[in-house]
Amino acid sequence: MYLYSMNARIALEQAFVKVERGTGEELVDVSDRGKVRPWAKKKVDSMKVAELYKLAMDRGEELLTQSRYQSLLQCGNSLLFGEQNGKKRLIKANFCRIRLCPMCNWRKSLKMFSQVSRISEELLKEKSATRFLFLTLTVKNVTGTRLSETIDGMNKAFQYLFSENRNFAPAAVVKKNLLGYLRAMEVTYNSKSREYHPHLHILLAVKPAYFSRDYVAQSQWREMWRKAMKLDYEPMVNVKAIKQVSAKVIAEVAKYPTKTEDITKIEDEEQAIEALTTLHNALKSRRLVTFGGCFREIQRQLKLDDVESGDLVHVETEMKVSLNFVGYALYSYRAEIGAYIC
Ligand SMILES: [Zn+2]
Structure with a gap:
């Protein structure tokens, strides 16, 4: 079943697949080359950039509309992963695409x-x-x-x-x-x-x-x-x-x-x-x-x-091949502990 082109949550509900949430587990996403992906670090940097935008706009600089600023604040807040053979594959997330956003630039660099x-x-x-x-x-x-x-x-x-x-x-x-x-x-x-x-x-x-x-x-x-x-x-x-x-x-x-x-x-x-x-x-x-x-x-x-x-979700082209996930997990960024938690 193709989950990519649809709204992942609706598709998952239709398929009666259980999405793990609230387990308290911290996100560890390892790339095919064995590197731990720096999700939390990119989120922290992205929030620093958002803070600078806010300060600049408070001083009267017209840089972003309110809704663009909100998408920067929420960039990569929730990540839905599919799991297969012990590996995680990102299947849904919201990215703001603001030019100076470190989270989005990292996704572009992987792509x-x-x-x-x-x-x-x-x-x-x-x-x-x-x-x-x-x-x-x-x-x-x-x-x-x-x-x-x-x-x-x-x-x-x-x-x-x-x-x-x-x-x-x-x-x-x-x-x-x-x-x-x-x-x-x-x-x-x-x-x-x-x-x-x-x-x-x-x-x-x-x-x-x-x-x-x-x-x-x-x-x-x-x-x-x-x-x-x-x-x-x-x-x-x-x-x-x-x-x-x-x-x-x-x-x-x-x-x-x-x-x-x-x-x-x-x-x-x-x-x-x-x-x-x-x-x-x-x-x-x-x-x-x-x-x-x-x-x-x-x-x-x-x-x-x-x-x-x-697309900044499926940044690795080979990912589109693996469709049979055995499970799904939703992680959210928790600023107070600086980590993504299920
Ligand atoms: Zn972004």
């Missing part, structure tokens, strides 16, 4: 990891000679007032380097060998200098000729980026070939950007509010992650949904 593993596996099956590069493009740190325009400029320069629709002579050799890319915009915050560091992490899939006839050295990448960004200084650029090519290695390299969580660690409250407001305004309604070329094509072929706007 991205799982998707990139599957896509890379497929890509290596179809084109086994594909080679991969990991590229980091940066600019000098900027103040909060210049963050938004800097991000715009970086996105535009990215297009010059990698889009077929943009003519940009210095990037011709790159485009000739490019099969696809994964692009992630990350913004870190330096609490000492109060500056922001926007940078792009890019995974490139290239034809083998890139490493022989058409090799592009790091200094050439820097020059290309400098020209595309129209900078009057030498930006920091890093490029690394991925030597041991496997789907897992590629997925580990292509991480969802979650560093915005560092605002929860700022000690000074006024400063934390200011950083939250700046990041909220600079990142709202922006795409942080883009799949391009072969990555996008295979994502479509495999019928995978969007990492940012898609």
Whole structure:
């Protein structure tokens, strides 16, 4: 029986399956790779972010509507798990999808990891000679007032380097060998200098000729980026070939950007509010992650949904296979003890 597409509770009642609740048992959710999933920690971080939103909005910043704020407060409050072979599988939860929510960003990072593993596996099956590069493009740190325009400029320069629709002579050799890319915009915050560091992490899939006839050295990448960004200084650029090519290695390299969580660690409250407001305004309604070329094509072929706007419950694609749960348990977050309890 499919429980995923329906309201899980109604489906469960119809199936006369008993949902365990009120047993007092604490949630321990272990991933297939043997790691205990940090549900309570993500919930604590998410509540810290909610608290900062409240403080900012009390000072007159119009950041979230009341109902969006409520969904942030309630993000991941109740988790319904199915159990099978001693393993737990999340089947229902409410996630707020607010850009700066640590709980939602963690779910997106699990989803991205799982998707990139599957896509890379497929890509290596179809084109086994594909080679991969990991590229980091940066600019000098900027103040909060210049963050938004800097991000715009970086996105535009990215297009010059990698889009077929943009003519940009210095990037011709790159485009000739490019099969696809994964692009992630990350913004870190330096609490000492109060500056922001926007940078792009890019995974490139290239034809083998890139490493022989058409090799592009790091200094050439820097020059290309400098020209595309129209900078009057030498930006920091890093490029690394991925030597041991496997789907897992590629997925580990292509991480969802979650560093915005560092605002929860700022000690000074006024400063934390200011950083939250700046990041909220600079990142709202922006795409942080883009799949391009072969990555996008295979994502479509495999019928995978969007990492940012898609399902955050079933973040591991193999989960959809296991349907015969032997039991169900509902856990709720209890703030007074900082844990999820059945
Ligand atoms: Zn959330």
